[in-house]
Structures are given as structure tokens and as C-alpha cells.
Amino acid sequence: MSKITINIDGRDVQTQEGEYILNAARANDIFIPAICYLTRCSPTLACRICLVEADGKQVYACNAKAKDGMNIITSTPTIQSERRAIMEVYDVNHPLQCGVCDQSGECELQNYTLEIGVDSQSYAIKDVDRSSHDWGHLHYDPGLCIVCERCVTVCKDMIGDNSLKTIARGSDAIEAEYKESMPKDAYAMWNKLNKSVIGLTNGTDVLDCTSCGECAAVCPVGALVDTDFMYKSNAWELKQIPATCGHCSAGCQISYDVKHTSIENPENKIYRVMNEWNYVSLCGAGRYGFDYENRVSAKETAAFAKAIEAFKKADTVAFTSTITNEEAYLLQKMKEKFGYKLVNNEAKAFQTFLSDYSDISGTKLYGSDLKAAHNANFVISVGAALKSDNPNARYALNNSMTVNKGAGLYFHPVSDPIIEGLGKSIMSVKHAPLQEEAVMYLILDLFADKSKLSSELVAYLASFHSKKTITVTETVKEKVVEIIKEMKKNEESGEEEEVEVEKSTMVNKEVSKEVEVDENALLALVNADKSFVEELDKNLKKKDAFSLIVGPDFYTHPNAKNLARLVALVEKYSDFEVVMIPPLTNSLGVALICELDDTKGNFTIGYNTKGDFTLSALGDGDLDMPAINQQEGTLTSINKRVNPTNAALEYKGYELNDIANALGLKADNVIDYTAKLPVAAGFKTEEFDALPNRYENDGTEVRGYILENITLKVSDDETVQMYNNAKLEGTIVYIANPVRQFTAFTNKTTALSQVGGVYMSEEFLSKSDLNEGDSVRIKSSTGELVVKIISDNKIAGDIALLPTYDSKINPEVITSGYRFAVASIEKV
């Protein structure tokens, strides 16, 4: 990709070779009207309003690529008449009830109608029945729909659910006279529009998807709205608080839209969450899980005094990573001053994994981010239940496949119909739990540059290969010549006579051949299909950007150290760029800031986790703490970015900083610590108030700052342990959440609240004598618990899922750290 110069309306602008004209114009603040185009998705060509003239030829700015020296005019009289006609067509039969539309003025139809100056209507067609549909969490009103297909495009190209499609409208044909009298593109656009409305791909009238709500977010009109938000508030009444989502490590930029609760109650309430959908896509937890705030009526002085007492007595602080960087820094300061042990298992595992990885890679952090995965065209995911561990990583995988014509490999023991449904070019490999090392060896074997790898490793990888003679049957085409006698009319005599004619035909013939092939024992170890090599070869054609997503299964793996070293080797000796999914919201920040300990002492303060004295933002502890949507601070995301977040709602109680102040550390606000975050770990000395939180017109992310990836000393030792044949067999339980759930905070919200249980696939249930709703006892070597069965059609296969989001279920008793465990499931 090289820089080129194009000329738009007399202005020279710099852009990339192959960039769409529309994006080049937008990046340089030149306005070209466009409705159906979504940045990061493929052009839909539904609205045709982005018509421009490039070198004297009319093209669509959203799908015409810029060429060096191109001359572009964004508006000519012909284009203006096309645009005017297009907007008039969009206004045909559109209800004039903007007063009760939930878009409430944030409407692109309204904006463009006024921008183009439509003040009269020239077209008409008989309307059809377009009554509204309730699709579950979304409400669709075809009467308002302009069929720009943005919802369909985002669902296909970004999310990967493919839940929406266009269906027949059942309308009359457009009157013939319009074909002559109307501008050409406007007629073509109307012709398409008149044939379709939006429907569901599953054939029912209820959505069955991962419920991200992105389709409603991208809707330019009020056709698709969140059912919960319907008619609650006008957009202009809501105050937008820029923030960072606090549910997972993706750290998506969101804005909390707040307003007073009601006329009687002036206290602010979050009504909805909005996002810059051109540059960031949310998951269902981010969009609907917003009201997890901890409402406290006043400061509880008695509880606070007890907390101070407890802190004086305690020798350990146990916490989860759903805290800000500043709070993590506070805990570290308290450790340094008072000698507390800091216990956080999930961050500790990640920290150790990162440090083992650094031994070979020579950098403190992994080298890549999710943006690179979006832009890659071959993505591998290992060790992650991708759709629930980090939905944005799933979007990156899907986006790379749909828009960059990419392909992917998904290694995981739990088969996932959502991932398999992303497209034909994703290959799912269902390996046995504990076999992650075999997967990493396979990746090394397939992709690493063997000339650079150590000779022992090359020899070790070669030991998996063997030559094998197999018999293949091939179909060969053979020419067969036949002599047939035919009756033919002699033209001279006019009589029929017998003539011999030579006829040759091609006949398929099957031939068996003995061929010597290479057999890779690693493929059998990871349970890859027989056609794996063949398909992979096909998928690897024309691929030049590779990305490897490493998930949380690796961090708690018994051989995590070896896995970390293998990941580093893959990054070092192959074209793959590595990104690791931090297990929780701010695990990366905690891992970088805190020195963590393994074991608890005698008296533990629990922060968002059970302790002898519990501080809790969930409201169930001894002292209340603010939730992330009530706090200012920064969160470190998977993209190695330190993102600022603001308090959307008021918090009247005590926070961790008050305790720290009472114990002798002095800071007016917890954000005073933002500039003090450890530079040695890659943080910068920037004040909180100086941190931006926005996207530029060209999609540049201007949010907080990117951590510096500190270079460390590398040891020359690149040895890795041999593959270990241990695997889990029998009934297996996996610790993972269903979609839209991450922690007890997501479960606390009104839209997502549910009762947890053990999640089993429909396939699993039909094979066993268990039914949905049954109580079962899950017993492993470490402990047991009794839960109800929930049938989940978003997983397949025979591994049951135990969630962590329901605080009434503690899955830790089942495992010894690793996310998979062998357990028996019995009805009680």
C-alpha cells in the first residue's frame, strides 16, 4: 500500500492506494453524502447517493478505489438531480410522524432530505402492509425502514451472526413511465428498494443471535430500536458521558446516555449506551448491561470505621480485575506501605504467562492488537471461547474473513456453532483439553520459518512426520475411438447408403495409484479432519497478514510456561502477530501494576470477591464501593491502550481512595494517581484530564495512550518442553460464560439478569437422560456443586459450561485452576 494523491473538488488529498474515494474524502473532511456505507464493512450499494464523478465518469464513492492522480468532483448538476430523486424516493410513503419516532431527530433520512433540499414530491406508489414486528430485544418497523441494509451488512461483515437478510416486500411494480422520466440511478435504487424489507434468516419472528444490538445502533432511521428503550426518551434530552466499557478486556469506547429517572425522581439514570459504530462494535453486554451501578443513599460511617479496623488487622487483600488502573496502583501502594499480600489468581496467571513469554520475545507485552486482527487475512484463535471471552476478538476474526477475503483457524475443545457459522473459510478444530501444546507445535510446524528455529525443535517437529504409502483412486479421462456405421444420404445419387464414421468420445476411467504422502501425527493429536491439509492449502492462498489470538485457557494451563514460550516462538519465527486476551476487564493493567502473591494470609480483605471483610461494588459486601460506571479512572485494554472512563452516575458512598486516605496515603481524587502509574511497566506520566476519548474522521483512535512495549533482556535459551500426552477424558466441564455475561456485574443489570446453571448443548442433552431445568450434582476431584441445567443452542458437543457470572455458583470448587475439569454430572 503506497501513498497516492488524488484531487477532490480542487483539493489535493493524500490517501492510500486502493482506499475507497468516500473514505479518502471523509478522512480529509470533505463531505460526500452516503447512507448505506459502513466503515470497516464491505460496500452495500443500496443507496447510490454517494455518486461522484471520477475522471469524468460517474462512480459510487463507497466502492470506487482511489487511483493516483484521480480527479474527483463530488457534485455536478446530473449528480444533484440523482441525489434529489433518491431522497424523494426515500420519502415516498415514509410516515410523517417524526414526533413519535425514537430516532428523535438523530435521523439520516431527515438530515439528507433537508441537506438535499427536498421540498416537493414527484413520485408515488401504492403502499403495502408494513406493520411492525417485535423481534425480542429489538423492535422492527418496516414502515420507517428505508432498506439501506446497514443492519444486514453489519451483522454479516462485522458481527458474523448473519441473522438478518432482505425479504420480499410484496409491492406493486413501479409505474412504467418513471423509467423514462426518472434519473437512472434513482430508478435503479427504487426498483431494489421496492422489492425488499428486512427479515430474519431463521425463518421465525424472534431473533436468535448473540443479541449485540449493533443493527439497531447503525439504523439511520427509527426502524430498528431496542425494545427496552422504545419511547422512553428523546435523544436530545440525554446527556452523553464518554466512557470505556467495563465488562471485558476489549475496552470499547461507549457513551452512557443519562437523564433524570422521572419527574418525581431527579436522580440520573442510564437510558442507553451508544457507540461510534463506524469504528467500534459493541457486544450485547456492553450495549445492554449498563445499569450495574451501586446505588448508595449516604456515606455509611459505621461500616467505614469497621473497614479501617479491618484494614489495620488484615494481611491480605484479595481482589478481581474489575477495577481501574488507579485502584490497582492504590492497592500496590498499600502493599508497599503496609505489607499486604495482594491475591488475584486470574491476573497472577496472566502476569506469569506474560513474563514467561517475555523470556523469549524480549518484550514485556505481546506485539499486536485486535486492530491488526481486523486487518489480517489469516487469523488463528487458540485457547479462547472466543465469542464469550472477548466478543471483539470474534468480530475481528469475522471482519478479517468477510472484508479482507481472509480465512481462519479456531482451535478449541468446545465446538461453537456461532464460530462455525462465520463462514466457509473458518476451520474449527476440536482438540482435547490439555492438548494446547500440540496445537502450538502444529502451528509452529505449519507456519514457522524452519531455517531460523533451533535445530532441536526442527528435529522434534520432524519426528511427528512420517511417510506413508496410500492408495488413491484417481479419475482419468480417456479417449475412446469407435467406428460406427451410419445411414447417410448420398448427395449425388440421393439414395441412402451405409457409411463408416469414426467417433471419438471421452470416457472417465478410475485408476488406482500408490502414492507416498507425508503424514503429520500432530494433526491426529489435535483431532483435525482428514481434509485439513487440503482445505488449509486452499485457505492460505493469497494470504499475507497473519494474526494469532491467544486466549485465557493458556494462562491457567498446567504447562502454561511452556505454552507461553511456544507462543513467543510462533511470534518470533513466523509471520504471525500475537494478541492475548486478558481474562477480565483490567487484568492487563493489574498484571502490569501490582506485584501479586499466590497465597492468602490469615485475615483477608476481599474487594469484589469474598473475604473476611468484603468491599463490594455489587452491593453485597460489608462496605459499598462504586461500580465502574460510577468511577473516573483508566482501564487497560487488550489493545495495550490505557483508556479513560468517566462517572456516568453519582456515587454517594465511600471509595477505595477514602480508605487509603484514612490509612495515611494522601490524594484528593483517585485520578491523582493516573500520572503516577509505573513508567517502568509502560505507562506514561499523563494526567487523567489530559486523556482524550474519541475517534477521528479517518477512524484514528484518539483514546488515552498506548502502553510502551518495554524491551527486556532476552535469554538465549529457547528450549521448549516436549509435548505431553496428558489429556482430559470423560465428562468435561469448562469454566466459561454464555454470550452477554462476563461477571456478576453484567448479571446485575436489568436487561441481562438471569439465573445461572450448567450450560449444555442440545446435542448433549438429547444423548443423555438429562433435561433442561433438572438439578444436577457436578462432582470433580476437587469438589462438587449442585446447579440447574440450562439448554444452550450457542454451543455444541458434549462439554458442559459452568459460568462465573452468577455469584451463587462458585465454579472454582470444580477445578484446580485450569478452565477444563473432568467431572461427573448426576441428577439429584
Next chain:
Amino acid sequence: MKNTEVFNNRNVSENGYYLVDIADYPTDGWGKFKRVVKRTFRGELFVGLWVVLREMIKFDIHTIQYPQEKMPIGPRYRAVHEMKRLWESDAERCIGCGLCEKICISNCIKMDTRIDEHSRKEVSEYTINLGRCIFCGYCAEVCPELAITHGGEYEQASEQREHFVDYSYMLTPLDKMKAGTQVEFEGFGSITPHEDERVKKTPLAY
């Protein structure tokens, strides 16, 4: 309309405008003294007293006995708000669009909306803080449904003027609708004459 056209031309030299002839004020002390003596002994006080006495005897009293008696007020008078109903169905005209809440310059209108059982937008509560309202009439002007209007009720004295006016108080009572005595507001926001001629028609296929 025609009568006011006269006043549109503000050119003083044309339309028969003239300056009122006012005698010069005295500037020196002697002149001022003469004016005081003249005013004191002209007996103007008794002229006034005679008028009062005469009218008392005639019993021709023009004073309005407020609050027993009230002056009729114009149809455009902007006093306490009313919420009108539809003539056809007696249903509330307000659709809950929130424009009045938005336009209100003293920020005294608040409304809560929700979805009703017919999947339509419904106003669940609506209040105007009359303590802050300046009766500018913008809310009535912006209302697309002629729902919120001003009424003729100008008495709003109470111990607490900030007492809200709520939705049920403002709505035209149903018995008034049955009797057909709801009065349309003619002031700000009402339909101007010749509106039909100014509307451009949209083609419809049926």
C-alpha cells in the same frame, strides 16, 4: 389586518404624524413660583371631587367588582396551559413528542413517556412548573398537534406557586368534550388563515 397596515410605514414626515405642542418649562425661580401659585389656586381639586360626587349620585359605576366580576379576555390571551382533546374521539391530542419540553426557554416543562398497550407512545406524566413559566407561548407555538395551548385561567395565586400543574389538571374534562364546549385556542400555534392555499400536495398512488 387593513387597519394595521397604516402603521407599517414609520416615516414620520409622511403619514400625518405631528409633534405635540408642549409649552416650555419655566427655567428660573420666579417662573417656577408663578407656576406653583397658579396650580394651587385654580381649584382643580374641586373639579375632581365634583366628578366623583356627580357619578356617585348617578349610580353609574364602571369599576369591576373583582373577584365577583371579571373582564372578558381575548382568545389569544396567554394564561395557564390547557391540554386539548381530539374532537373525533375525545382522545388526548398530545403524542409525547417532547418539542414543548425542548423549546421551553425557562425549562419548566418535564414529561415522562412510555410505550402503551397498543405499542404507541404515551405520556405517562407531564408537568409545568408555573413558578418558572414566563407564559411566552413557545410551547403552544411549537406543538405539532395543537395539544398544548394557553387558556384564559389567569388566577394562580396560592401559598406555593411552584405547585406543579399536572397532566390530568390540564386536560379538557370529558364532560366538557361531551357537551362540545372545548374552546380552540386562537393565539400562538393555532392555524393561520389561508393555510390550505399554502400547503403543497404530495402525490399519492391511491
